[in-house]
Amino acid sequence: xxxxxxxxxxxxxxxxxxxxxxxxxxxxxxxxxxxxxxxxxxxxxxxxxxxxxxxxxxxxxxxxxxxxxxxxxxxxxxxxxxxxxxxxxxxxxxxxxxxxxxxxxxxxxxxxxxxxxxxxxxxxxxxxxxxxxxxxxxxxxxxxxxxxxxxxxxxxxxxxxxxxxxxxxxxxxxxxxxxxxxxxxxxxxxxxxxxxxxxxxxxxxxxxxxxxxxxxxxxxxxxxxxxxxxxxxxxxxxxxxxxxxxxxxxxxxxxxxxxxxxxxxxxxxxxxxxxxxxxxxxxxxxxxxxxxxxxxxxxxxxxxxxxxxxxxxxxxxxxxxxxxxxxxxxxxxxxxxxxxxxxxxxxx
Amino acid sequence: xxxxxxxxxxxxxxxxxxxxxxxxxxxxxxxxxxxxxxxxxxxxxxxxxxxxxxxxxxxxxxxxxxxxxxxxxxxxxxxxxxxxxxxxxxxxxxxxxxxxxxxxxxxxxxxxxxxxxxxxxxxxxxxxxxxxxxxxxxxxxxxxxxxxxxxxxxxxxxxxxxxxxxxxxxxxxxxxxxxxxxxxxxxxxxxxxxxxxxxxxxxxxxxxxxxxxxxxxxxxxxxxxxxxxxxxxxxxxxxxxxxxxxxxxxxxxxxxxxxxxxxxxxxxxxxxxxx
Numbered sequence: 245x246x247x248x249x250x251x252x253x254x255x256x257x258x259x260x261x262x263x264x265x266x267x268x269x270x271x272x273x274x275x276x277x278x279x280x281x282x283x284x285x286x287x288x289x290x291x292x293x294x295x296x297x298x299x300x301x302x303x304x305x306x307x308x309x310x311x312x313x314x315x316x317x318x319x320x321x322x323x324x325x326x327x328x329x330x331x332x333x334x335x336x337x338x339x340x341x342x343x344x345x346x347x348x349x350x351x352x353x354x355x356x357x358x359x360x361x362x363x364x365x366x367x368x369x370x371x372x373x374x375x376x377x378x379x380x381x382x383x384x385x386x387x388x389x390x391x392x393x394x395x396x397x398x399x400x401x402x403x404x405x406x407x408x409x410x411x412x413x414x415x416x417x418x419x420x421x422x423x424x425x426x427x428x429x430x431x432x433x434x435x436x437x438x439x440x441x442x443x444x445x446x447x448x449x450x451x452x453x454x455x456x457x458x459x460x461x462x463x464x465x466x467x468x469x470x471x472x473x474x475x476x477x478x479x480x481x482x483x484x485x486x487x488x489x490x491x492x493x494x495x496x497x498x499x500x501x502x503x504x505x506x507x508x509x510x511x512x513x514x515x516x517x518x519x520x521x522x523x524x525x526x527x528x529x530x531x532x533x534x535x536x537x538x539x540x541x542x543x544x545x546x547x548x549x550x551x552x553x554x555x556x557x558x559x560x561x562x563x564x565x566x567x568x569x570x571x572x573x574x575x576x577x578x579x580x581x582x583x584x585x586x587x588x589x590x591x592x
Numbered sequence: 593x594x595x596x597x598x599x600x601x602x603x604x605x606x607x608x609x610x611x612x613x614x615x616x617x618x619x620x621x622x623x624x625x626x627x628x629x630x631x632x633x634x635x636x637x638x639x640x641x642x643x644x645x646x647x648x649x650x651x652x653x654x655x656x657x658x659x660x661x662x663x664x665x666x667x668x669x670x671x672x673x674x675x676x677x678x679x680x681x682x683x684x685x686x687x688x689x690x691x692x693x694x695x696x697x698x699x700x701x702x703x704x705x706x707x708x709x710x711x712x713x714x715x716x717x718x719x720x721x722x723x724x725x726x727x728x729x730x731x732x733x734x735x736x737x738x739x740x741x742x743x744x745x746x747x748x749x750x751x752x753x754x755x756x757x758x759x760x761x762x763x764x765x766x767x768x769x770x771x772x773x774x775x776x777x778x779x780x781x782x783x784x785x786x787x788x789x790x791x792x793x794x795x796x797x798x799x800x801x802x803x804x805x806x807x808x809x810x811x812x813x814x815x816x817x818x819x820x821x822x823x824x825x826x827x828x829x830x831x832x833x834x835x836x837x838x839x840x841x842x843x844x845x846x847x848x849x850x851x852x853x854x855x856x857x858x859x860x861x862x863x864x865x866x867x
Contacts, residue, residue: 294765314768315777327766331784340780341770392770 245270245428246291246396251300253286253452260286262452264300268396268430273422275431277439278449279475284432287449288398291430293317305395315344320389321398325405326381328373334360334384335369341392359391362421379410386418396428403438415442436476440464448472469591473513480514480562482587492587495558499535500584511590518586519564521553522579523572530581537562537580541572555580609844615837628834635838644822644839651818652846654733654808655801658740659748662797663790665741666748670789671782673749674756685753692746700810703739704730707811731813739807744800748793755789756782788858795854799847819843 246268253261261283268274276284289295291302293314302309309317320341328337338356347355360366363383373381382402389397402418403411419442422429433439439446440460447457448471456468467473470481484494486505491498492512501512522528530536539557546552551566555578564580572578615621619630638644673684691699706712707729714726729735759782767777805820812818817825819839826836 292769294768313773314765315771315773321766321769323762323766323769325762327760327762329763329766329781340767340772344771344776388770 245272245305246430247301247303248287248290249301249303251287251290251297251302253283253290253295254298259452261290261297264452264454266447266454266457268428270428271426273419273429273431273442273444275433275439275443275446276449277433277436277446277475279434281451282449283452284434284449285400286452288321288400288430288432291317291396292319292321292398318395319398320392320394321400322382322385322389322402324400324402326373326385328381328384328388330373332372333369334365334371334373334376337373337384338369338388338391340388355391356387359387362390363387378406379414382406382414386421390421390425390427394427396430399429399431401433402431404433404435411438418442440476448475450475466588467513467590470511470513473588473590478516478563480516480519481590482512482514482562484510484512486510495560497535497537497558499587500533501587501589502585503589505589511592512587513590514562514582514587516552516563516565518582519562520581521555521564521566521572522581523576526570526572528581530579531583534581534583535587539578539580541574541576541578544571544574553578612837612840615834616841618834621833635835636842638835639838639842647817647819647822648842648846650816651802651820654736654740654816654818655798655804657737658744658801659794659798661737661741662745662748663794666745666752666793667790670749670752670756670793674753674759681757685750688746688749696743696806699743700739700806703742704811707735707738730811733812733816735811736808736816736818739811740801740804743807744797747796747800751792751796752786752789755786755792759785791854791857795850798850802846802850803843 246266248264248266251261251264252259264283264287266287276287278284286295290297291304291309293309293312293316296310304317304319329340332340335356338359339352342352342355356369357366360369363386365380365383365387368376368380373384376384382405385402399418403414406414415438418429431439431442443460445457445459446463448455448463450471456463456472458466463472464476467476467479473479473481482492482494482499484492484499486507486509487493487498488507489498490504492501492505492510494512499512501510520528522530537555537557539555539562541553542556542561543554544551547565550568551571553564553566553571555562555564557580562580614628616635617631617633618628619632619634621628639648669688673681673688676684704711708714709726709728709730711729713729714723717723718726763781763785764777767781772780802818803820804818805824808816808818808821809824812821820843823836823839823843826832826839830836
């Protein structure tokens with residue numbers, strides 16, 4: 245549906261986007277995820293037509309779109325702070341795009357009503373945006389863009405201004421809507437949980453480049469780089485040397501990792517929840533070929549769903565997530581067990 | 593803390609106004625006493641005299657026209673300044689304000705130097721052979737228009753600028769995103785949202801132009817007399833203070849009505865224009 249082919253964008257002398265190549269498939273929910281300044285919003289604005297690339301090409305539905313002004317592109321945007329027209333009613337806001345296309349009034353009425361119904365605002369058409377709650381305004385912005393039946397719907401941190409509960413509810417709603425309509429969504433967020441929960445695929449961005457593209461499971465479970473491992477959730481990064489045995493030499497330990505290592509410096513990512521903790525008197529079993537490290541509990545923090553431990557192993561610190569229930573005390577000797585497949589080799 | 597302000601306003605605004613009001617109903621005033629004597633409505637009745645009515649109507653037309661031209665010239669300028677990069681805006685605004693700080697009389701004379709028969713414009717046109725006789729650029733109603741627009745333009749630009757500067761650029765993006773070209777975006781988004789600024793700016797220009805004395809006096813011909821000149825004439829030449837006061841209050845009345853209309857439309861609320 246959309247192809248970015250080697251797209252770069254430079255503002256003055258700062259590089260916002262560097263040689264981006266990305267495909268968005270029809271009907272896909274693709275999320276651009278990254279910290280602020282990573283180029284995700286620039287990517288969106290390039291596709292919307294608010295910026296022109298410095299280099300490269302953008303193809304939309306089989307056509308290059310460079311040089312086409314924003315108002316001629318068959319994409320629509322849900323803006324970060326909604327950008328609803330304050331001098332128009334909700335109905336007029338949603339009807340705006342159709343009126344620009346000179347659609348017949350009866351048809352406008354039908355489609356706007358349907359769009360408002362879709363976002364469950366059927367009876368608020370006569371209100372002004374200022375009279376609505378944040379969540380309702382968000383839905384108006386969504387209806388205003390969706391009513392245009394865009395080839396791709398662009399969403400720029402659309403839930404960023406909502407409180408946590410509402411955001412969760414809207415995440416579900418948005419995702420259901422996207423599935424129901426079979427629409428292509430390009431979604432921008434810096435919220436990793438949101439990205440994991442909603443997306444078909446995630447493109448993790450940093451410094452104007454894409455670090456990894458994959459399904460939420462892929463990017464979370466098999467991060468390609470250190471940055472991806474740390475940006476999505478928490479990760480222990482074990483930095484060591486590839487040993488002759490193909491294992492990772494990490495301090496005095498030789499750890500089995502997810503592949504046979506070549507000699508040289510290597511970094512391995514390990515999720516705290518993949519680490520099982522054994523302490524004297526615990527009944528946690530050990531798997532056959534598991535890595536086992538010995539250390540002392542240096543910190544413990546109750547996090548609701550469990551207890552987060554920081555264990556000092558030969559002068560280095562590793563985090564482990566303990567399921568709710570009994571656990572070791574501070575200063576206890578513990579054993580950390582984890583399997584080779586959870587030690588993911590990551591690029592620096 | 594408000595007491596000094598209130599005292600100031602009472603002494604220097606309210607008191608003279610009340611005095612004017614009393615004068616406008618006075619049958620006569622004597623040179624020996626500051627107090628008006630007698631009570632009559634004849635001065636207000638006299639306002640309906642076609643001679644004076646014409647002056648009022650001409651003033652309203654002149655002021656209206658000046659407002660229209662100011663808007664035509666001022667809107668693009670205010671828009672341009674408001675959309676300039678932040679560091680440039682201050683300098684551009686200064687350029688608007690500097691003439692405003694310059695002595696009014698000096699500015700008017702400077703304009704006359706440009707326009708008069710042996711003035712800059714006529715000299716250039718004659719020298720280049722485009723015309724053989726100097727054009728009549730001064731002492732007519734067109735000259736008054738030029739003078740009014742020139743001197744009052746900043747009054748429109750400043751409030752309009754402060755309105756346009758607050759206009760959310762994302763709304764412009766949103767309109768474009770929904771398929772509105774540059775003109776449709778302006779007409780459907782920028783213009784309606786800038787109406788409060790437009791109204792206030794127009795009000796400032798209109799009221800100032802309506803009561804303008806100096807510009808028609810210096811640049812106008814015998815026929816382009818406006819209300820301001822009539823008042824001056826009554827107070828200083830005809831020495832008819834009561835009638836002068838009545839004219840002045842009528843002028844204030846028109847200004848008040850305009851201000852009320854603008855307020856009704858929402859221009860003075862600082863909010864959006866009601867529909």
